[in-house]
Amino acid sequence: MPRSFERLLKPFPPEEPQAPPGGLMPFLWACTRGSRRYIALLALLSASVSIYEAWLFAFLGQVVDFLSAWKAGDPVSTQERTMLWGIGLVLVASIGLVALRTMVQHQVLAINLPLRLRWNFHRLMLRQSLSFFANEFAGRVTTKVMQTALAVREVLLTFSEIVLGIGVYLLAIIALAGGFDMRLMLPFIGWVVLYGAAMLYFVPRLGKVGKEQADARSSMTGRVTDAYSNITTVKLFSHTRREAHFARAAMEGFRETGYRQMRLVSQFEIVNQALVVALILAAGGYALQLWHTGEIGTGAVAAVTAMALRVNSMSHWIMWQMATLFENIGTVQDGIATFTQAAKVQDRPGAKDLQITQGEVVFDRVSFNYNGERQVLDGLNLTVKPGERIGLVGRSGAGKSTLVNLLLRFYDVDSGQIRIDGQNIAHVTQDSLRNAIGMVTQDTSLLHRSIRDNIAYGRPDATDADIRAAAKHAQANGFIEQLNDPHGRTGYDTQVGERGVKLSGGQRQRIAIARVMLKNAPILLLDEATSALDSEVEIAIQESLNEIMEGKTVIAIAHRLSTIAAMDRLIVMDHGHIIEQGSHAELLSRNGTYARLWRHQSGGFLGQEDDEQAVPQPVAKYHRSA
Known part of the structure; x- marks a missing residue:
C-alpha cells in the first residue's frame, strides 16, 4: 500500500517550469502546482485527527462518570453497553484515519514534493543566462536549490498541521469544555488570546532573523564551496589560512543570526511556560470549585484537567513548530529572490529551430555594452562567408570574446542583428543555435x-x-x-x-x-584552442583541426598570431571596431596595427623580432589513410 501512495505525485514532471511570481504567498501557491489536492487532503485529515484527539477528553469524562456511578458486580445497561461499543468503534476507526493521514504526508508528499521542487528549481537555474552565474557563487545557488525546496515543504506541512489541525483542535477543546459548563471555556479562551499575542510578538521577529540566517547560511556555504572549487589556486598561493578566515567571517555572521534567534526562542519559551501554568491553575482550580458546589461531575473535572495538561505539552510543541515555520519562511523568502529572476536571454514565443543551409554568419551593425558600464561593440559589421575561416586579432578588451559570446547568444545585442543563413539568432531557439x-x-x-x-x-x-x-x-x-x-x-x-x-x-x-x-557542428569557434599544448602535440592536433574545419565556417581567436596566420582572412579589432582585415600577407604589406603586432612576435611569442614578411604555411591536412 505505501508504494501505491508513493506513485500518486510525480517527482519529475515533464512540463517546463515557469519562473514563479514574487511575494511569499504567490510563490508558495506556485510551488504547490500539481500537488494541491494532496495538500488539501492532508489538511482535511489533520483537522479530522484533531477532532478525534479532542473527543478523547470527552470520552475520558464519560468513563470517569460511568465508573463513579457503577458499582462492582452491577450489570451493564443497554445504554452503557451502546456507549462503550460506540467508543470502541471510534477508536478502531481512528487507526484507518491516522493511517490515511500518514500515507498522504509521508508517502505522497514528504519525498516527492521537495524532489519535484528541486527538479523545477534546477531546471530554472540551468536556463539562467551566463551573466547570472557570473554574479553568484555556484555553492550559494546549489544551497538555495536544496534548502528552499525543503523549506517550502515544511512551511506547507506545518501550516496544514499547526494552523489548521491545531486550530481545529483548540476550538474542539473549548467546545467540549463548554459542554460541561460554559464557564469552563473562559480559561482556555484566555490562554488562546494571550498565547496568540505572544506569537504575534515573537514569530515575526523569528521570521526576520530566520531570513537573515538563511542568507548567512548560503553565503557561508558559497565561500566554503568556492575554496574547494579553486583548491589548486588556494594551494598555489599558500592561502589556506586566508581562505579559512574568509569562510570564518561568513560563519561569524551566521553565528550572530543564530544567537539572536536563540535569544528570541528562550524568551518565547519562558513566556509560554508562564501561560500554561496559569491555564492549568485556572482551568483545574475553576473545575474543582464547580465540582465542590455540585455544578459539574467528577468526569468534567478529570476531562478539563487533562485538557489543560495536554495544552501544556502541546504549547511547547507549537512554539517550536512556529519558530521552525518562520525560520523556513525566512529560507523561502531568501530563495524567492533567486528563483523569481527571469533569464535575461530567453527564447521568443514561437521561436523555431535554426536551419543551417550554408553556414554564413553576418554581424549587422551590432552594438553591445555590459550593464551599461562599458561600450564593447559599436555598430560592428562583419560577414563570414560559408566555409570561410577567419581569425580575430586584437589586444585584450578589443571585443573578440564578446563577438563570440554574442554569436552563441550568451548575451543579447543592444542593437543590430546577428544572422546565420539569413535567420536572426534572436528569433530561433537557443538550443538549436548552440547545437549548430x-x-x-x-x-x-x-x-x-x-x-x-x-x-x-x-x-x-x-x-x-x-x-x-x-x-x-x-x-x-x-x-x-x-x-x-x-x-x-x-x-x-x-x-x-x-x-x-x-x-x-x-x-x-x-x-x-x-x-x-x-x-x-557546421560552425566552429576556436578560442586559443591549442594554447595549453606542447609544440609537438599542437602540430599533430592542428592536422586534425584542419580536417574538421573543411567545409565549416570557422572563427578563431588567438593572441599567438602564428596559430591563425594561415586563415583565409584576419580581422583586427580595437575598442569594439574592425580596424583592419585581409590575409596575413596583405596586412603585413599595409604596415598597420597587425604588422606592428607581428613584429613584436616571433613564431607567435612576445618580445622577439621576426621577419615580418614570413607567411606561415597551412599545416598539412590530416589524411585518414595515414
Missing part, C-alpha cells in the same frame, strides 16, 4: 564524470567507436588508456574529478577538442 556551433575554449572545464561521458557530451548518441576515433584524432587516446581512479576504473571509464582537476591543462584541452570533433 562547436567551440573549444582556452579555459577548458570538464564535468566530474568519466572520460567517455565528457567526450560524448558533444554527441550523446555517439557509439564507443565514434568516441575512441575522436579521441585518437585529438591525440588523446594514448594518455586516456593509461588513466585510472581510486575506484578501480580505468581508461575511458576514469572519473576526471571536479572541473577535470585530475588531468593536466593539455590533457583537458585534448578532451575538449575530441568533444568538438565528435559534435561535428
Whole structure:
C-alpha cells in the first residue's frame, strides 16, 4: 500500500517550469502546482485527527462518570453497553484515519514534493543566462536549490498541521469544555488570546532573523564551496589560512543570526511556560470549585484537567513548530529572490529551430555594452562567408570574446542583428543555435564524470567507436588508456574529478577538442584552442583541426598570431571596431596595427623580432589513410 501512495505525485514532471511570481504567498501557491489536492487532503485529515484527539477528553469524562456511578458486580445497561461499543468503534476507526493521514504526508508528499521542487528549481537555474552565474557563487545557488525546496515543504506541512489541525483542535477543546459548563471555556479562551499575542510578538521577529540566517547560511556555504572549487589556486598561493578566515567571517555572521534567534526562542519559551501554568491553575482550580458546589461531575473535572495538561505539552510543541515555520519562511523568502529572476536571454514565443543551409554568419551593425558600464561593440559589421575561416586579432578588451559570446547568444545585442543563413539568432531557439556551433575554449572545464561521458557530451548518441576515433584524432587516446581512479576504473571509464582537476591543462584541452570533433557542428569557434599544448602535440592536433574545419565556417581567436596566420582572412579589432582585415600577407604589406603586432612576435611569442614578411604555411591536412 505505501508504494501505491508513493506513485500518486510525480517527482519529475515533464512540463517546463515557469519562473514563479514574487511575494511569499504567490510563490508558495506556485510551488504547490500539481500537488494541491494532496495538500488539501492532508489538511482535511489533520483537522479530522484533531477532532478525534479532542473527543478523547470527552470520552475520558464519560468513563470517569460511568465508573463513579457503577458499582462492582452491577450489570451493564443497554445504554452503557451502546456507549462503550460506540467508543470502541471510534477508536478502531481512528487507526484507518491516522493511517490515511500518514500515507498522504509521508508517502505522497514528504519525498516527492521537495524532489519535484528541486527538479523545477534546477531546471530554472540551468536556463539562467551566463551573466547570472557570473554574479553568484555556484555553492550559494546549489544551497538555495536544496534548502528552499525543503523549506517550502515544511512551511506547507506545518501550516496544514499547526494552523489548521491545531486550530481545529483548540476550538474542539473549548467546545467540549463548554459542554460541561460554559464557564469552563473562559480559561482556555484566555490562554488562546494571550498565547496568540505572544506569537504575534515573537514569530515575526523569528521570521526576520530566520531570513537573515538563511542568507548567512548560503553565503557561508558559497565561500566554503568556492575554496574547494579553486583548491589548486588556494594551494598555489599558500592561502589556506586566508581562505579559512574568509569562510570564518561568513560563519561569524551566521553565528550572530543564530544567537539572536536563540535569544528570541528562550524568551518565547519562558513566556509560554508562564501561560500554561496559569491555564492549568485556572482551568483545574475553576473545575474543582464547580465540582465542590455540585455544578459539574467528577468526569468534567478529570476531562478539563487533562485538557489543560495536554495544552501544556502541546504549547511547547507549537512554539517550536512556529519558530521552525518562520525560520523556513525566512529560507523561502531568501530563495524567492533567486528563483523569481527571469533569464535575461530567453527564447521568443514561437521561436523555431535554426536551419543551417550554408553556414554564413553576418554581424549587422551590432552594438553591445555590459550593464551599461562599458561600450564593447559599436555598430560592428562583419560577414563570414560559408566555409570561410577567419581569425580575430586584437589586444585584450578589443571585443573578440564578446563577438563570440554574442554569436552563441550568451548575451543579447543592444542593437543590430546577428544572422546565420539569413535567420536572426534572436528569433530561433537557443538550443538549436548552440547545437549548430562547436567551440573549444582556452579555459577548458570538464564535468566530474568519466572520460567517455565528457567526450560524448558533444554527441550523446555517439557509439564507443565514434568516441575512441575522436579521441585518437585529438591525440588523446594514448594518455586516456593509461588513466585510472581510486575506484578501480580505468581508461575511458576514469572519473576526471571536479572541473577535470585530475588531468593536466593539455590533457583537458585534448578532451575538449575530441568533444568538438565528435559534435561535428557546421560552425566552429576556436578560442586559443591549442594554447595549453606542447609544440609537438599542437602540430599533430592542428592536422586534425584542419580536417574538421573543411567545409565549416570557422572563427578563431588567438593572441599567438602564428596559430591563425594561415586563415583565409584576419580581422583586427580595437575598442569594439574592425580596424583592419585581409590575409596575413596583405596586412603585413599595409604596415598597420597587425604588422606592428607581428613584429613584436616571433613564431607567435612576445618580445622577439621576426621577419615580418614570413607567411606561415597551412599545416598539412590530416589524411585518414595515414
